Amino acid sequence: MLSKLKNRKVAAILAFAGTLMPIAGLHKFYLGQPWWGLLYVLLSWTPIPRVASAIEGFWYLSQDSDEFDRNFNLELGSASFSPTIPNPPAAVETTNVSAIADALRELDDLRQDGLISEYEFEQKRRQLLDRIV
Known part of the structure; x- marks a missing residue:
């Protein structure tokens, strides 16, 4: 999954799912940030990762495709950075x-x-x- 381009809509859906599911942070694993994902999982018993996931879900959707690519697909050569x-x-x-x-x-x-x-x-x-x- 790390070698494929990341999709901002999938990242947003996973982030919003983290606000409803008992375990948050799946979007971090999807975006190639396993340490952040692990931190979200470890803190899942608190409201912190749920709130952060909701904020990040809106942040992913507010970005245009180029900005999302610059942030999360740079190493794959798809960005114009x-x-x-x-x-x-x-x-x-x-x-x-x-x-x-x-x-x-x-x-x-x-x-x-x-x-x-x-x-x-x-x-x-x-x-x-x-x-x-």
Whole structure:
């Protein structure tokens, strides 16, 4: 499921289902955020994940397709987000590390200028760093 494009309507349905079901967080697993999903499951006995799921369901629906892709489908190449970095081979080359470092600097500049949120910055930063390891 991690290699397929994520659909914002499916994510929203799973998020809203988390407000009604005894266990919340399925949308986090669907979106490739298993640690957040596990946290939602562990906190399912409280109202916190249900409220968060409802808010996120509305957030997913309020985004247009491009914004959703930038947030959740970036690593699959479907987003128009810049900077783009080619997938590195098994042995990471120094030029790829340099390109990723430059992309991280650009990303930080966008965050500091207020063009992307802290959440978007952290998501994209993690995706870029995952390409090094």
